[in-house]
Amino acid sequence: MQVLKGLLQETVAPHLHVPSTEEMRILNLACGQCDEAATLVDFAKAQSKSEQVRLIGADIRIREILQARERHSHLPAEFLLEDATKLKSHKELGEDFNMVLLRHQNFWHGPELWKKIFEQGLEKVSDDGLLVITSYFDKEHQLALDALQGLGAELITTQSNPLSRKLISPGKSVDKHIAVFRRKG
Numbered sequence: 001m002q003v004l005k006g007l008l009q010e011t012v013a014p015h016l017h018v019p020s021t022e023e024m025r026i027l028n029l030a031c032g033q034c035d036e037a038a039t040l041v042d043f044a045k046a047q048s049k050s051e052q053v054r055l056i057g058a059d060i061r062i063r064e065i066l067q068a069r070e071r072h073s074h075l076p077a078e079f080l081l082e083d084a085t086k087l088k089s090h091k092e093l094g095e096d097f098n099m100v101l102l103r104h105q106n107f108w109h110g111p112e113l114w115k116k117i118f119e120q121g122l123e124k125v126s127d128d129g130l131l132v133i134t135s136y137f138d139k140e141h142q143l144a145l146d147a148l149q150g151l152g153a154e155l156i157t158t159q160s161n162p163l164s165r166k167l168i169s170p171g172k173s174v175d176k177h178i179a180v181f182r183r184k185g
């Protein structure tokens, strides 16, 4: 996860503003088994200075969530079985996340579904927080950028990852692109 760590530091950190006394809160939507949990906690600790960190992961698949709970039980993290299109009804989650992450967003597999997930994710971002996506594919990244901007998100930056690791499927590559958004207004 060294590559993701570097990517977050270069692309996201310059735009994050976490007061030194506050907890840094990350919501990782559609997190799967959350391979990146330890990386996110380390990143958050470096940003918050207070070292107070909370990572919440959510996915609709029970198997992945159980795996995430088992693998990352030593981290300041919790993993929720949650339909990310219905976060609105989950008021206790709060709407004050410093960062909402959708790693390897899956827009291609259901544009309408993913628009809803993006919309719900944006609502969970604090006023000066960020929504971050990464993508496996060029085209899928572009479609997600368009969709998020269509939902009113402001694109701060989008970067290609020169250290992305190629996968077997043509054109597919780990964290091939990253983009950072803030909520408008």
Ligand SMILES: C[S@@+](CC[C@H](N)C(=O)[O-])C[C@H]1O[C@@H](n2cnc3c(N)ncnc32)[C@H](O)[C@@H]1O
Residues within 6 Å of the ligand: 029, 030, 031, 032, 033, 034, 058, 059, 060, 061, 064, 082, 083, 084, 085, 102, 103, 104, 105, 106, 117
């Ligand atoms: C391409 S995988 C990415 C998983 C993980 N973020 C990663 O980078 O390995 C897409 C994930 O979206 C999740 N997902 C799909 N629909 C969802 C929904 N409505 N609510 C929450 N998660 C969902 C799937 O279960 C799957 O884990």
